[in-house]
Structures are given as C-alpha cells and as structure tokens.
Amino acid sequence: MGTEPVRVGLLGASQIAPLAIIVPAGRRDDVEIVSVAARDPERAATFATEHGIARVAATYEELISDPEIDLIYNGLPPVSHAPLSVLAMKAGRHVLCEKPFAMNAAEARDMVEVAQRTGRLCVEGFHYFYHPLFARVMEIVRSGKLGPLIAMSGAFDVEIPDVAGNIRHDLALGGGALMDLGCYPLHMLRHIAGSEPQIISAQAKVGRPGIDLSMEAELQFSGIPARVSCDMSAGVAIRAEFEVIGQKGRLHVNNPIHPYLGHQLTLGVDGDETIEQVDGQSTFDHQLDAVVDEIRGGMAVSTGGADAVANMEAIDAIYTAAGLSPRGL
Missing domain, CATH: 3.40.50.720 (NAD(P)-binding Rossmann-like Domain)
Structure with a gap:
C-alpha cells in the first residue's frame, strides 16, 4: 500500500x-x-x-x-x-x-x-492478545519457570442487563455469556496451553430460551485440567482473571482483558512471590498496530485463520456439552 x-x-x-x-x-x-x-x-x-x-x-x-x-x-x-x-x-x-x-x-x-x-x-x-502483558505471560510459561503445567483456569464475569435491544440476550443474533465473555478466557487458555481442549463437561444457567446467562466448562489440554467460567447474570460482580499452576509455581493475572485500565501479574515460584505491572497502550491501540503492520506486509497477526476456527469449534463443543445448540444451528 x-x-x-x-x-x-x-x-x-x-x-x-x-x-x-x-x-x-x-x-x-x-x-x-x-x-x-x-x-x-x-x-x-x-x-x-x-x-x-x-x-x-x-x-x-x-x-x-x-x-x-x-x-x-x-x-x-x-x-x-x-x-x-x-x-x-x-x-x-x-x-x-x-x-x-x-x-x-x-x-x-x-x-x-x-x-x-x-x-x-x-x-x-x-485485542487483549496484542498487549505486552500477554506477551509477558507467554514468556513466563515458555521459560519453564512454572515447571510442567498441572492446572489452569480463567473467568470473565460482567453484569449485562436483559433490556430491549441488548444482543447478548438475543439467541438469533448470537447472544450468550460464552459468546460474549467466555470466549476470552477460552482463547487465553488455548494459547497458554499451546493445544486444543477436550471438553469434559459444561453446565449453563439459562435465561431466555437457549441463552446462557452463565457457563462453567471443565476442559483438558493434553491432559492438563482446566476450567473456563463466565457470567452475565444480574448482580454479578465484575471479575476478569486467569491462573496457571505448574509443578514449581503459580501465575495469576487480574484484568488480562483491559490491562491498560489497571492489572496485576502475580508470579510465585519456589516460595518467592513477585508482583508486576506491564506497561502498554490500550489493547486496541496494540491490535491496530498489528493489523496495519500485516496490511503493509509485516508480521502475520495471530487471531485469525486457524486460531479463529479453533476457538469457535471449542465454543460449539461447550454449548453442545451443556445441552444447548451452537448459535445458528
């Protein structure tokens, strides 16, 4: 261009x-x-x-x-x-x-x-994927500091009122807590694990017919147990976090989705704990950087292609395990 x-x-x-x-x-x-x-x-x-x-x-x-x-x-x-x-x-x-x-x-x-x-x-x-915080997370996991991974979890809860015109409560438009919120921790854990999940079980709290107000899913990534949860019910407190546990240590991140609004990375290894904040612009600024760079012939972005298909395959499988239909089917 x-x-x-x-x-x-x-x-x-x-x-x-x-x-x-x-x-x-x-x-x-x-x-x-x-x-x-x-x-x-x-x-x-x-x-x-x-x-x-x-x-x-x-x-x-x-x-x-x-x-x-x-x-x-x-x-x-x-x-x-x-x-x-x-x-x-x-x-x-x-x-x-x-x-x-x-x-x-x-x-x-x-x-x-x-x-x-x-x-x-x-x-x-x-957008969260392109902030330096997630690069730091991947650096820690790949460094082996945590040792072999033994468990992971991720959650995103935000009250989304069921009012006229809100697409999150409209099945025909693609609504549901997993579609709007749970897709984030699912995406994070897939990248941290470096593999695709097997869905062990899933349980939804249903509001309008077919609409999951909340979802909890038990997964396995190459034998590593994991849990993804999300909730958009009335009165739920805001929560956005994930945790990765290894044989040697534990990594916990609070607010990985909008870290530019404030976040905390807590790393505990062999009894020593450190707390970090990773500098960066808004996640959307970093995302636009990546998109413009690839349009101009630079490095390929990571949240498209096979990655996007794999995340939707996991979402479909979680809905099926919870006794709900994947959207549009």
Missing part, C-alpha cells in the same frame, strides 16, 4: 467502535476512518457527525463496495459477522471482525477459506 493511510469503513454505529477503532485511529497518521454504515441511516449520520467521519453509506453493501476503503471494521452482532465479512473480502477489503468470529465453527471455516482464496486479511478482535 505504500505510505498512504489505511482507510477504514465501519459496519455499524456500534458502542464499541469508538474504543475499538475510532480513538486508536485518531492517535495515528497512517489510519483514517472514512465512512460508516448502519441499519438506520439517520443513526449512521448522527454517529458520523459525533466522530468526525466524512461519509455515510446508505447500506452495508454500499460501504463494502467503496473502492476507497481498505479495511472494514465489522462491529455488528455475530449473526452478521460471516456474511458481511465474506462479502467484504470478496470485494477486496481486509476485515477486522469483532469477537466472537462467527455464529459457529462452520461459518468461521467459510470466512477463513474466503480469506485464503482472496488473499485478504480477516482478523478476530481479541
């Missing part, structure tokens, strides 16, 4: 877009938000005015077909991730797609196949 800015079009006037892409882009001179489309054109126009976006497309399809756009940010509900991301890649656009990648693993495989065929980038927005 040379030195021209990466021009971004937004699918959806979503609440997450300012934090995830608009503000990070505004801190750089090599990325420009040029257009937005929403289901409601008036809402798109208001959103564009609020955020200084020059153009408003009448439809999603019009935005995707705009030859002056290089990267599509897909911040729509999961039901729209696969169809519109595929359409964008076929039109020659790269895609940064919010998590979860798709409604189910079959859709994820279709997205990855199109990305490979078109030579376009299709990234799943696991």
Whole structure:
C-alpha cells in the first residue's frame, strides 16, 4: 500500500467502535476512518457527525463496495459477522471482525477459506492478545519457570442487563455469556496451553430460551485440567482473571482483558512471590498496530485463520456439552 493511510469503513454505529477503532485511529497518521454504515441511516449520520467521519453509506453493501476503503471494521452482532465479512473480502477489503468470529465453527471455516482464496486479511478482535502483558505471560510459561503445567483456569464475569435491544440476550443474533465473555478466557487458555481442549463437561444457567446467562466448562489440554467460567447474570460482580499452576509455581493475572485500565501479574515460584505491572497502550491501540503492520506486509497477526476456527469449534463443543445448540444451528 505504500505510505498512504489505511482507510477504514465501519459496519455499524456500534458502542464499541469508538474504543475499538475510532480513538486508536485518531492517535495515528497512517489510519483514517472514512465512512460508516448502519441499519438506520439517520443513526449512521448522527454517529458520523459525533466522530468526525466524512461519509455515510446508505447500506452495508454500499460501504463494502467503496473502492476507497481498505479495511472494514465489522462491529455488528455475530449473526452478521460471516456474511458481511465474506462479502467484504470478496470485494477486496481486509476485515477486522469483532469477537466472537462467527455464529459457529462452520461459518468461521467459510470466512477463513474466503480469506485464503482472496488473499485478504480477516482478523478476530481479541485485542487483549496484542498487549505486552500477554506477551509477558507467554514468556513466563515458555521459560519453564512454572515447571510442567498441572492446572489452569480463567473467568470473565460482567453484569449485562436483559433490556430491549441488548444482543447478548438475543439467541438469533448470537447472544450468550460464552459468546460474549467466555470466549476470552477460552482463547487465553488455548494459547497458554499451546493445544486444543477436550471438553469434559459444561453446565449453563439459562435465561431466555437457549441463552446462557452463565457457563462453567471443565476442559483438558493434553491432559492438563482446566476450567473456563463466565457470567452475565444480574448482580454479578465484575471479575476478569486467569491462573496457571505448574509443578514449581503459580501465575495469576487480574484484568488480562483491559490491562491498560489497571492489572496485576502475580508470579510465585519456589516460595518467592513477585508482583508486576506491564506497561502498554490500550489493547486496541496494540491490535491496530498489528493489523496495519500485516496490511503493509509485516508480521502475520495471530487471531485469525486457524486460531479463529479453533476457538469457535471449542465454543460449539461447550454449548453442545451443556445441552444447548451452537448459535445458528
């Protein structure tokens, strides 16, 4: 692409877009938000005015077909991730797609196949992965300081009210605690283990039909027992953490998802305990760094392709083990 800015079009006037892409882009001179489309054109126009976006497309399809756009940010509900991301890649656009990648693993495989065929980038927005904190976690695990791993756990709990228009409580749109929250600790533990999980059991607390308000899943990674839990029930306290236990030590991280808002890494080895904070920008700034770098021919991003498919396969398997249907099936 040379030195021209990466021009971004937004699918959806979503609440997450300012934090995830608009503000990070505004801190750089090599990325420009040029257009937005929403289901409601008036809402798109208001959103564009609020955020200084020059153009408003009448439809999603019009935005995707705009030859002056290089990267599509897909911040729509999961039901729209696969169809519109595929359409964008076929039109020659790269895609940064919010998590979860798709409604189910079959859709994820279709997205990855199109990305490979078109030579376009299709990234799943696991922004936490690109912050230096997670690189530090991986450094500790790979160093062998903890010894052979013997157990892991990860949790993400946030109250998400069941109010009109909230997609997390809408089965048809891809709602559910595991889809919105549990996908994070699942993704973390997969990377820490360096292998894919076997689902031993899963138990959900159900709200609306088919919607998991909470989920607890027992897994094994190459024989290492692990637990993933998430909860969006009314009144639940905010919790975001994971723990890795080895024969020689223990690693615990508080707030691995938004570490720039404050976090703590606690490492205990052979009776000695240290506490660290790892400097960095917002996770979304680091994610945009990685996406722009690959668009310009740099290092490949890690949260797309086979990784995205594997995370959706595990999500599908957890839903099945809990007696619920994977989304869209």
